[in-house]
Amino acid sequence: MTELTVHTGHPYRIRIEAGCLKRAGELAAREFPAGARAVLVCDSHVRPLYAQPAADSLRRAGFRVSVFEFPAGEAHKTLATVSTIYGAFARAGLTRSDFAVALGGGVTGDTAGFAAATWMRGIRFAQIPTSLLAQIDSSIGGKTGVDLPQGKNLVGAFHQPSLVLIDPDTLKTLPAHFFSDGMGEAVKHGCIKSRPLFDRIARGGVRAGLEGFIAENLKIKRAAVERDEFDNGERMLLNFGHTFGHALEALHGYRGLSHGEAVGVGMVMMAKCGEKAGLTQPGTADEIAGALQKYGLPVWDEAQPAQLVRAALLDKKARGGVVNLVMLRKIGESFLYPADEKRLSGLAEALR
Numbered sequence: 274m275t276e277l278t279v280h281t282g283h284p285y286r287i288r289i290e291a292g293c294l295k296r297a298g299e300l301a302a303r304e305f306p307a308g309a310r311a312v313l314v315c316d317s318h319v320r321p322l323y324a325q326p327a328a329d330s331l332r333r334a335g336f337r338v339s340v341f342e343f344p345a346g347e348a349h350k351t352l353a354t355v356s357t358i359y360g361a362f363a364r365a366g367l368t369r370s371d372f373a374v375a376l377g378g379g380v381t382g383d384t385a386g387f388a389a390a391t392w393m394r395g396i397r398f399a400q401i402p403t404s405l406l407a408q409i410d411s412s413i414g415g416k417t418g419v420d421l422p423q424g425k426n427l428v429g430a431f432h433q434p435s436l437v438l439i440d441p442d443t444l445k446t447l448p449a450h451f452f453s454d455g456m457g458e459a460v461k462h463g464c465i466k467s468r469p470l471f472d473r474i475a476r477g478g479v480r481a482g483l484e485g486f487i488a489e490n491l492k493i494k495r496a497a498v499e500r501d502e503f504d505n506g507e508r509m510l511l512n513f514g515h516t517f518g519h520a521l522e523a524l525h526g527y528r529g530l531s532h533g534e535a536v537g538v539g540m541v542m543m544a545k546c547g548e549k550a551g552l553t554q555p556g557t558a559d560e561i562a563g564a565l566q567k568y569g570l571p572v573w574d575e576a577q578p579a580q581l582v583r584a585a586l587l588d589k590k591a592r593g594g595v596v597n598l599v600m601l602r603k604i605g606e607s608f609l610y611p612a613d614e615k616r617l618s619g620l621a622e623a624l625r
């Protein structure tokens with residue numbers, strides 16, 4: 274068992290332990306008022322697998338629990354789904370002394386977290402992440418939100434969870450493709466902050482020792498979140514690979530490439546740009562590509578530099594025509610490198 278505390282405005286605990294899903298009730302009882310109402314939100318894939326053991330445990334601890342299911346998939350990370358979750362909160366009579374539980378992947382965490390952030394101007398919530406991406410990344414840090422037809426994650430709020438329960442056993446049922454997707458984020462963590470983590474990933478075999486692996490990843494995310502809860506500086510380093518990654522997702526119409534795949538390609542591309550500009554140690558892009566390939570992730574895309582630059586400048590992370598690029602000095606060392614259109618176009622020439 275590993276326990277970590279995240280020291281944000283409202284500090285909260287993360288518990289990583291095989292089997293802790295079935296003990297959600299006793300663990301939640303340390304954080305939430307006795308007898309509180311709870312709405313457990315999950316998607317249609319996760320509900321039949323894990324809603325019952327989690328809800329039963331919460332009920333045994335004396336909470337009054339309702340389960341709400343929405344259809345699985347990024348296509349349902351919308352305001353329409355948030356509205357149906359509000360309906361469930363209203364039917365359950367959730368007040369500000371009650372709480373929500375997001376049980377599932379990043380889509381569930383972001384959507385249910387946003388509903389909790391805005392219901393009655395904010396109620397508390399617990400995260401029980403069940404995908405690798407959610408366990409190593411999205412369940413901590415308090416970014417919640419949904420997509421609009423105009424773009425991903427355009428509506429949202431910072432709202433930290435009150436408790437995060439991570440049961441690595443749930444990854445046994447996660448489809449391989451989504452496990453690989455999460456590995457893309459893990460490679461990113463190694464790239465920006467930890468050569469040892471990167472080497473561990475590149476050697477393969479992270480499934481043996483998942484608890485420690487998840488904790489190593491979360492420590493990197495936690496450090497960035499604690500230093501910069503509202504994403505104005507250090508936390509931006511977590512966006513390594515996202516400038517071209519988001520651009521690629523948009524260019525593929527959010528269908529051809531998953532988020533993890535796009536970020537993986539984006540990391541290789543950015544390292545290539547850095548190498549060409551003399552900012553990044555030569556050979557870094559190839560090393561990243563090698564680690565990604567180990568998990569079946571793609572490492573290149575045929576998009577043209579001009580298309581990538583245009584899409585990157587439209588992304589919401591661009592501020593006033595300037596994008597804060599995340600570059601590597603070498604694996605394990607990252608820095609922010611502000612670039613306007615001219616500088617970004619110059620760097621992107623390396624991708625021809």
Ligand SMILES: NC(=O)c1ccc[n+]([C@@H]2O[C@H](COP(=O)([O-])OP(=O)(O)OC[C@H]3O[C@@H](n4cnc5c(N)ncnc54)[C@H](O)[C@@H]3O)[C@@H](O)[C@H]2O)c1
Pocket residue numbers: 316317318319322345346347350377378379380381383403404405406407410411412413414415416417426443444445446447448451454532
């Ligand atoms: N808030 C943040 O800081 C943050 C960070 C990174 C990504 N995200 C968001 O996370 C989302 C992606 O997360 P994701 O990859 O977890 O997607 P997801 O929630 O759609 O989960 C992937 C798929 O796996 C299924 N699933 C989840 N756990 C399972 C399990 N244990 N067994 C079987 N099936 C399971 C889900 O039903 C879904 O079909 C994106 O919307 C992205 O924007 C948020």
